[in-house]
């Protein structure tokens with residue numbers, strides 16, 4: 035079944051614990067946590083202390099998306115704070131293989147992300163070292179942007195690349211996804227869906243139910 039990973043970047047930060055609990059009770063699978071450093075991406079969001087603070091609030095799988103230059107410097111800290119999976123950007127790592135090894139040494143799942151225009155060839159030598167690939171479908175740095183239409187082809191190209199390599203990885207897609215375009219994203223090959231605005235703005239219960247209704251028609 036396709037998994038839903040609500041991004042807390044769009045949550046109400048003054049009521050973060052409540053928003054997370056509501057998303058969990060409504061049927062979220064993962065909690066997507068966007069860490070931005072103001073260098074790799076223009077914005078600064080939040081870091082280790084926030085993850086530490088929300089860890090006791092939720093049993094959800096913490097999917098930590100590091101939009102951070104040279105994230106290898108912070109892997110141990112994010113693991114200690116409670117990450118279940120860490121995503122690093124290929125574009126932000128001078129030594130990607132070493133960075134992934136550091137994540138795996140910590141006993142958690144590892145994922146590599148690509149910006150929308152970074153070619154899939156950047157994954158050539160890491161595909162067998164990761165549990166998931168995260169394809170950005172907007173330029174990272176902000177929530178609430180529009181899905182870039184050329185991403186449908188890139189998602190299906192990645193799916194085919196993984197099939198050719200006999201590689202059983204999850205494909206997560208992030209940015210500009212709502213109940214009105216998620217079906218196309220799933221059909222292209224994604225099985226983990228990130229949604230910030232489309233989950234946390236408005237009625238969280240209804241928003242998640244709308245996604246789940248669509249997911250139910252794609253049982254595999």
Ligand SMILES: O=C(CO)[C@@H](O)[C@H](O)COP(=O)(O)O
Pocket residue numbers: 041043044066068099101172173174175176177178179208209210211228229230231232
């Ligand atoms: O990583 C990012 C943005 O850089 C995302 O996770 C956004 O937080 C998704 O937000 P929406 O596009 O769904 O509003």
Ligand SMILES: [Fe+2]
Pocket residue numbers: 041066067068099208228
């Ligand atoms: Fe993200």
